[in-house]
Each structure stands twice: as structure tokens, then as C-alpha cells.
Amino acid sequence: MNNKSFLIKIYELQKKIRSVEEKIAKNYKDNKMRCPTHLSIGQEAVAAATGLALNNSDIAISYHRSHAHFLSKGGDPKKLFAELHGYEEGCSKGIGGSMHLIDLKNNFYGSTAIVSNSIPIGVGLAYSLKLAKKKSIVCIYIGDAAVEEGVFFESINFSILKKLPVVFICENNFFSVYTHLKNRQPPQRKIYKLAKAMGAISYKLKQDNPFKLFKKVKNIFDNVRKKPSTHFIEIETCRYLEHCGPNDDSKLGYRSIKELVKWKKKDPLVFSKNYLIKSKLINKKKIEILDKKIINSINKDFAYLKKLKKPQFKNINKLVYK
Amino acid sequence: MKINFSQAINRALHEEMTRNKNLVCFGLGINDSLKFFGTTKGLSEKFGSDRVFETPTSENAMTGIGIGMSLNNNPCVMMHQRLDFFLLAMDQLVNSAAKWHYMFGGKKNVPITIRLVVGKGWGQGPTHSQSLQSWFAHIPGLKVVMPALPSDAYNLLKKSIRDPNPVIFIEHRWLHNVEQDEKKIKKKLKNFDLISRGKDLTFVTYSLSTIEILSLKKFLNKNNIFFDLINLNTIKPLNLSLVEKSLKKTKKLMILDSISHPICSIGSEILSQLYRNKNIKLSKPPVLLTLPDVPTPTSVFYTKDFYIKKIDIIKEINMLLGKNIKYDLFEKNLHDVPDSKFKGPF
Numbered sequence: 092m093n094n095k096s097f098l099i100k101i102y103e104l105q106k107k108i109r110s111v112e113e114k115i116a117k118n119y120k121d122n123k124m125r126c127p128t129h130l131s132i133g134q135e136a137v138a139a140a141t142g143l144a145l146n147n148s149d150i151a152i153s154y155h156r157s158h159a160h161f162l163s164k165g166g167d168p169k170k171l172f173a174e175l176h177g178y179e180e181g182c183s184k185g186i187g188g189s190m191h192l193i194d195l196k197n198n199f200y201g202s203t204a205i206v207s208n209s210i211p212i213g214v215g216l217a218y219s220l221k222l223a224k225k226k227s228i229v230c231i232y233i234g235d236a237a238v239e240e241g242v243f244f245e246s247i248n249f250s251i252l253k254k255l256p257v258v259f260i261c262e263n264n265f266f267s268v269y270t271h272l273k274n275r276q277p278p279q280r281k282i283y284k285l286a287k288a289m290g291a292i293s294y295k296l297k298q299d300n301p302f303k304l305f306k307k308v309k310n311i312f313d314n315v316r317k318k319p320s321t322h323f324i325e326i327e328t329c330r331y332l333e334h335c336g337p338n339d340d341s342k343l344g345y346r347s348i349k350e351l352v353k354w355k356k357k358d359p360l361v362f363s364k365n366y367l368i369k370s371k372l373i374n375k376k377k378i379e380i381l382d383k384k385i386i387n388s389i390n391k392d393f394a395y396l397k398k399l400k401k402p403q404f405k406n407i408n409k410l411v412y413k
Numbered sequence: 414m415k416i417n418f419s420q421a422i423n424r425a426l427h428e429e430m431t432r433n434k435n436l437v438c439f440g441l442g443i444n445d446s447l448k449f450f451g452t453t454k455g456l457s458e459k460f461g462s463d464r465v466f467e468t469p470t471s472e473n474a475m476t477g478i479g480i481g482m483s484l485n486n487n488p489c490v491m492m493h494q495r496l497d498f499f500l501l502a503m504d505q506l507v508n509s510a511a512k513w514h515y516m517f518g519g520k521k522n523v524p525i526t527i528r529l530v531v532g533k534g535w536g537q538g539p540t541h542s543q544s545l546q547s548w549f550a551h552i553p554g555l556k557v558v559m560p561a562l563p564s565d566a567y568n569l570l571k572k573s574i575r576d577p578n579p580v581i582f583i584e585h586r587w588l589h590n591v592e593q594d595e596k597k598i599k600k601k602l603k604n605f606d607l608i609s610r611g612k613d614l615t616f617v618t619y620s621l622s623t624i625e626i627l628s629l630k631k632f633l634n635k636n637n638i639f640f641d642l643i644n645l646n647t648i649k650p651l652n653l654s655l656v657e658k659s660l661k662k663t664k665k666l667m668i669l670d671s672i673s674h675p676i677c678s679i680g681s682e683i684l685s686q687l688y689r690n691k692n693i694k695l696s697k698p699p700v701l702l703t704l705p706d707v708p709t710p711t712s713v714f715y716t717k718d719f720y721i722k723k724i725d726i727i728k729e730i731n732m733l734l735g736k737n738i739k740y741d742l743f744e745k746n747l748h749d750v751p752d753s754k755f756k757g758p759f
Contacts, residue, residue: 150485181518182517182518183516183517183518183520184518184519185518186515186516186517186518187516187517187518191516191517193517193518193520193521195520195521200484200485200521201513201517201521203508203509204508205504205508208477208504208505208508208509209477210474210477211473211474211475211476211477211478211480211481211505212477212478212480212481212484212505212509213481214474214477214478214481215477215478215479215480215481215482215483215484215485216481216482216484216485217481218478218481218482218487219481219482219484219485219486219487220485221463222435222437222463222464222482222487223486241473242471242473242474242477242504242505245469245471245473245474245475246471246474246477246478248469248471248474249468249469249471249474249475249478252469407515410514410515410518410519411514411515411553411554412514412554412556412577412578413514413519413522413577413578
């Protein structure tokens with residue numbers, strides 16, 4: 092793939108993730124997606140840049156806000172929609188819901204709901220890669236609150252001790268539900284420096300220019316493949332909607348609207364679109380056609396739900412044990 | 414030739430590590446100088462430090478790491494020298510290991526075996542002596558096994574390791590020196606065993622309590638008491654078909670749940686299931702012996718009355734059968750060590 096088409100791909104994936112999330116947000120009021128749903132709108136750039144920098148054989152594991160990671164690793168929107176609607180055709184047969192996504196075809200090993208719960212599992216997956224002498228890496232997506240849990244320190248310690256091919260991607264959106272980072276961690280201490288002090292090779296990157304982000308992340312991933320070691324990348328980001336659900340919650344007053352506006356002004360998706368047009372990599376008309384194609388495909392994936400039958404509880408009892 | 418319980422575990426681990434090149438064993442103390450009560454002797458020398466390794470003191474993460482490995486083609490045996498430390502890992506056990514296969518629609522299973530050693534006596538006290546099989550049995554997705562004899566330990570451990578699901582393998586510290594004829598070690602494994610036969614009453618036991626009743630067998634037989642002894646080596650799934658069959662004959666039941674507290678215990682679960690079974694008619698109310706609803710004290714002066722002793726069991730048998738067996742001879746036995754050789758410290 093040449094450079095031009097790859098840059099377009101980075102845009103395309105962001106657009107796809109946002110459109111999927113907007114589709115969910117728009118239809119949530121129909122009360123058919125009856126599960127707690129944490130949307131990634133505003134945070135797509137990190138998922139797109141990292142997802143594209145991973146090979147298919149690389150493993151990813153994630154947390155409760157994981158739609159973007161599922162999609163960026165190659166997950167099928169149809170399976171995500173079906174999962175949220177509770178159908179057997181969902182990626183987890185409707186048993187897991189929004190917070191428990193899986194796509195083994197693309198080595199997306201799962202997302203889990205308890206903060207930091209998936210971290211040691213990702214480290215264990217990396218230990219297996221080491222035993223099997225594979226050149227792949229494990230990407231562990233976490234939020235800013237993950238480093239407040241003891242298991243984060245236990246896990247990163249082991250990962251560093253055993254020189255495992257692990258990259259933590261910390262999406263710092265500054266909020267644990269409604270509680271700001273400044274009420275949870277001392278302001279002078281930076282998250283990526285905490286990881287560095289533990290012994291990880293640590294970076295702080297920006298999401299504003301997703302093309303640059305991709306390049307940097309790709310470089311880091313390539314290095315980890317060559318020389319297995321534990322890396323940590325903190326990226327500040329912003330979720331535009333409420334913690335859980337489809338609405339704008341600015342009215343609640345727990346966060347500054349000014350701050351939110353500032354983030355939206357430097358929206359990575361808008362930046363990417365303008366950048367491609369300005370650099371003459373694609374013209375305005377063609378990118379509009381591309382957008383329409385993405386949205387049409389998502390609408391089709393959503394419409395497919397109408398064909399699905401109600402699943403039966405009796406069919407899942409046997410899944411408790413293998 | 415005799416083989417003891419910890420040697421039986423060691424043998425099972427060696428055989429399974431040889432059989433499955435992907436199997437991994439880890440735990441704090443796995444390579445310590447005492448070799449995890451003798452159970453891990455020779456493993457790291459034979460299979461290397463990648464497959465047999467010491468861990469940081471990180472119970473929760475190490476459980477998750479084991480789950481991750483087992484999801485990726487490396488079944489694991491994880492081990493803790495005391496169950497109580499494993500309480501730090503409840504998130505990974507309950508929210509991950511037990512749920513993974515189910516909550517991801519059956520896409521991946523978690524073949525992990527978790528060995529937990531339970532302490533007793535020599536001042537193990539409130540936080541080194543808890544046997545929490547009832548907790549684990551409550552969680553759908555987990556299996557719980559508790560061997561009593563070396564042959565149980567050997568066969569159950571091999572079976573647990575080959576099980577595609579997470580298995581909690583609880584071994585009582587006082588069983589490690591229990592011996593058995595080596596020829597009897599390989600046996601066909603069922604979820605329960607009829608160890609002794611008799612018409613007077615039915616004992617239901619598991620783990621240490623099986624050995625406690627076995628050690629009374631000669632004495633009881635001499636006093637003309639003959640009993641069925643049903644050793645449940647698998648707590649979950651719980652199978653009471655043999656108990657039902659036995660009770661049709663004896664109509665008298667004593668459950669010795671001597672390492673558990675009484676509320677929501679395995680004993681009370683057994684009673685609940687039997688009470689709802691129309692086929693069972695007892696001639697006397699059943700007896701359930703458990704520890705009191707009090708944490709384990711440390712002092713040897715307190716533990717004397719805390720633990721269930723042989724004389725407590727005989728007293729209950731006297732009541733249940735309307736007999737009057739003299740039991741003075743047990744009083745001089747030490748109550749806080751499994752045998753006179755045991756000098757702790759753990």
C-alpha cells in the first residue's frame with residue numbers, strides 16, 4: 092500500500108468508528124440496545140492509529156470503552172450491533188454485551204468491564220507469545236483510572252521482569268465516570284512517568300494529528316517486535332458524550348464546557364479530513380463520496396438486525412462450562 | 414512401597430508436564446528450598462525455568478496472567494501455599510476465569526488449575542487456615558475438587574489439569590504426609606468414593622474429614638458400629654447419587670464438614686439437597702458437624718475447643734445410634750498437629 096492510500100485509510104477508519112458510534116447513539120433511544128454502552132466518540136484517533144499499526148497476528152485486549160478497539164482491529168460492525176441488541180449473532184452471542192467484545196479472527200482477545208481486569212490477561216497472552224517464540228506483540232488498551240488499581244502495578248512489574256512484548260496504550264480522557272483526574276491522582280505526577288519509573292519504556296504522544304501518531308506508534312510496535320520489551324504510551328484524549336450512554340452530558344456541570352469546546356476544535360477526524368484535502372491527496376468531492384460509502388455500509392449492517400431471531404436462554408446454559 | 418500425598422501430587426505434575434509440552438506451573442515458593450511441601454521437587458530442573466517459575470508476590474495479576482496464558486495454548490497450574498492469600502485474586506477468579514467461556518459466547522475456555530493449601534493447627538490462626546470451598550462452589554463456571562487420599566490427589570490433579578475449565582484444587586496441609594500403598598495410586602476416578610461399607614450409618618466426608626473418619630474405623634468396628642463412608646472428592650459439580658443410595662439402607666446421616674464454618678457450607682448444601690429429595694427418609698435428624706461461626710484462634714489453648722476432635726465425633730455417633738461408647742482414650746491425643754512428627758511452622 093502506498094503512502095497516499097494509507098493516509099486515506101487512517102482517515103477512513105476514524106470515520107468508520109465515529110459513524111458506528113453515532114449510529115448507536117442515534118438509535119439507543121429505541122430501547123433495543125439494553126446494556127450499558129460506553130461510546131468512543133472523540134477518542135477514535137488513538138484506536139485508528141494503533142489499530143492500523145498492529146499486524147493481524149498481534150493481539151489486542153481492552154476495557155469497557157472498547158467499540159473503537161474492536162473495530163480498529165478489524166471487528167465486524169454487524170457483530171457489534173448484534174451484540175448490543177442481545178442477539179446470538181453478536182460477537183459474544185449476546186451474553187457479554189457492549190463491555191465484553193471478542194473477535195478471535197483478528198486476535199482481539201476480549202474487552203472486560205472491571206477497571207484494569209484485562210491488564211494481567213494481556214500480559215499472560217504475551218508470556219505465551221514468548222514461550223512460543225512468536226514475533227507478535229500484545230497491545231493492552233487502558234484508561235487513566237487503570238493506573239489507580241493495584242493489578243496494573245503487579246502486571247507491568249511482571250511484564251518488565253520477563254521482558255514481554257507488551258505495549259500499554261493509555262487513553263487519558265481525564266475522567267473516571269464523573270470524577271476528574273485531579274481528584275484521583277496528584278497533579279504533578281504524570282501517568283507515563285509512573286510507568287517509566289516502574290521500568291517501562293514510556294512516551295506521551297498526541298492524538299491531534301493521527302497521521303503523525305500512526306507513524307510514531309508503528310515505529311514503537313516495530314521495535315517491540317524486534318526486541319521484546321514493555322512499553323507504555325499515554326495519549327490525552329476527550330470523550331465527547333457522557334460516560335455511559337448516548338447523550339451529551341455537559342449540563343451536569345462536572346466538566347468545563349470550555350474545555351470540551353477546545354477539544355472539539357482540534358477534533359482529529361476533522362483535522363484528518365482537512366489535511367487530506369489541503370495536501371491534495373484527495374479532493375472534497377471524492378472524500379464526500381467516501382464518507383457516504385462508509386455510512387451506507389454501516390446503515391446496511393444495522394438494517395441486517397431486522398432479520399435476526401430472538402435467541403433462547405436454554406441455548407446458552409451449556410456455555411458455562413466447555 | 415508407600416507413597417504419600419505430596420509425592421502423589423509431585424508425580425502427577427511430572428507426568429502431566431511430560432505429557433503436555435505447553436503446560437506451565439508457577440507460584441510463589443514453587444522452587445523454594447522445601448519445594449512447596451515437596452510437591453514441586455525436580456520440576457524446574459526437568460522442564461526449565463520458562464515453564465516452571467517463581468512469581469512476584471502478586472496474587473491477582475498472576476491469576477490474570479495464568480488466564481491469559483491458558484487462553485493462548487498454555488494450560489497452567491498455579492499454586493498458593495495458603496488459600497488465604499488467594500483472596501487477593503477474587504476479581505480475576507470470579508470475573509475472568511469463571512466467566513470467560515460463557516461471557517464471550519463459548520469462543521475461548523480457561524484451562525487453569527489453582528492449587529490452594531489450607532492450614533490447620535500450630536497456631537495458623539485467623540488468616541492462614543481458611544477453607545473456602547463454599548465460596549468457590551457458589552460461582553458458576555468454576556469446578557471445585559478436594560482430594561483426601563494420595564490416590565485422589567494423583568488422579569484428581571491429572572484430571573483437573575486436563576479439564577478445559579478452571580478448577581480449584583484444594584489440598585489440606587494435614588494430608589501431605591498421608592500414605593497409601595503405591596499400587597493403589599492409579600484408580601478410576603469418580604466424583605465420589607465408597608471407602609467403607611456398613612449398615613448402621615452413612616458418613617459423608619471430603620478432604621481431611623475423610624481421613625478423620627478413616628482413623629476411627631477400627632475403633633468403631635470394634636464397638637460393633639459399621640458404616641458407609643462416602644468421600645466426595647468433587648465438591649462442584651456435586652453428585653449425591655451414592656449418598657442417596659446409601660441412606661436408603663442406613664437411614665442415618667452424619668456429615669463431617671470439619672474444616673468449614675457452618676453458614677452456607679458444603680454440608681448445609683448437601684442437607685438442603687437431601688431434604689428436598691422425596692426418596693430419602695431418615696429415621697433420625699441428620700447430624701452436621703462444622704467449625705463454629707467464629708474465625709480460627711491462634712492459641713493452642715483456644716484451638717482445643719475450636720476444632721472438632723475425635724471425641725466430638727464419637728459423642729454425636731452415640732446420640733445418633735443410641736449407644737454409649739467410651740471415648741476417653743482419645744483425650745490425650747494432640748489436637749493441633751496431624752502427627753507427632755509435625756512441628757510446623759506451616
